Amino acid sequence: MNTELIERIKELKEERNAIIMAHYYQIDEVQAVADYTGDSLGLSRKAAETDAEVIVFCGVDFMAESAAILSPDKTVLLPEIDAGCPMADMVSVDALRQKKAEYPNATVVCYVNSSAAVKAESDICCTSSNAVDIVNSIDNDQILFVPDQNLGNYVSQQTDKEIILWEGFCITHHRVKSNSIEKVRELHSDAEVLVHPECRQKVVELADFVGSTAQILKYAHESKAEKLIVGTEMGILYQLQEDNPNKEFYILNQGLICQNMKKTSLSNVLKALEDNKYQITVEEEVRVGAKRSLDKMLELSK
Template identity: 45%
Template sequence: MGKKELSEKISKLAGEKNAAILAHNYQRPEIQQIADYLGDSLGLARQSSKLDTELIVFAGVDFMAETAALLNPGKKVVIPDLEAQCPMASQLPAKTVQKAKKEHPDAAVVLYVNTLAEARAEANVTCTSANSVQVVNALAEDVILFGPDSNLAWHVKQNTDKEIIPIPKNGHCYVHKMFSATDIELLIEDFPKAEVLVHPESDPEVQKLADYICSTSQMLRRAQESPADEFIIATEIGLVHRLNRELPNRKFIPALSDGICQQMKLHTLDKIYRALINEEPVVEVPSDIADRARAATERMFEVSKG
């Protein structure tokens, strides 16, 4: 079955089942195009909390599907491939957060949503790459335990007077660690008029070369609003596919053409179709963990309105 025919079948079946397909910006182009909602972690979290559908098919990695599940306790959330597990999220188990809280009892715990629900249940509030600075600066505490991405923690530290303690010390996204300052500098030489848009999961040396440090949704917004015609994009290649599709009159240069999240790319149209038919694999979060992680997520919404 070709991609076009399969896409049509998916759309028809989703309508019949009152299902919504949510997809992250790093998904394959053909999945981006059949999604009811396409966005970054914050946008998808917000959207999942507003849905009135009975079934949610989440084309993203595990922690994202968990967010949808804990925000929608009365709905069924399925993920097309259970192996779509974020390596960074696994770097911060709940026991590591618990240990850090004992060592710093007066600190607030701010966890990136790129973290499994069991760890987020230990947080005061969660954040995304789009709102991390806003969330941290909205807290009363002067000391912040922040995890799991140490590069995002560095970015926050540049924009706050608070003490930021990364947990773990070297948490990272393997895709954004691929970008190097040398590669970006060479691209700047080749495209001197291009704006440099860098994701804050990138190393500090790369962030320092940015014209704008952005989440994926902020990169899209900047490209829409900027007077520039060329952009160097330092994030996973999936966003470049979206930018090229939605803004065909602009030029988007990937910082690394093989900057690919293998876990995101595990989802396929065929797997989405089967997930819709079988309504599985179901994403389930234990109720005690879900309640606490939900509270941390809802607090994020409260302090990052807009």
């Protein structure tokens, strides 16, 4: 059945001049059928550069929104309309405006894990790959960082700027505890521990390497270690094993699963291509403001 689905997906891609983009946290089958897999920064760049007329975005809603913001002339489809992001829901435009009023001189740095409307209300976006560089490039010593307090705290350890943290977090990464690292080190004393900066500070401090999904993939490939323990969403295992067939990988916690990222299936992808489900659009006034913040990030990330 999967073979038939995949063949039909390939046919429709050709017919519609479509590209399938997938985040590293998607299920293995979806990553395998994608034309491009990446983290938030890589996917943003690809969405801005592609010549395809249709972008099938296998991720969560804010990612598809970013593609629609950067490529308003293209059809952007989100195969699973209920694939949201709890962290993105932890900040609203009204709440952000209130916080900006409290800190009128602060530059607002918005993690891409946020809605288009929140991006439009911010000064510049960032991803986990470039957050430190983005913050350090800003000519202002006071930064309001939304919505991830853990990533913001990670950035604060690598800058002299004042970082005002929003009380948001990724429910998947936030559940990782420092004692998990201590336990796995007892079982695998020869392994390196790699974690995402969305994890809590104590977890970050105990890790051998901290980075975005793309940075974790790069580090794992270049590392001389034959055994690596990964503290991020388990979907990354697919690409890790593809890139490093002779290395062993373990997930730090069995609960490192983003249910929203796992909602997209091959059937969803096929349905998206067949019936234009579900087309993502952004109101023009919001799109222009959000694009300004994303463009600033992309310009500084070259």
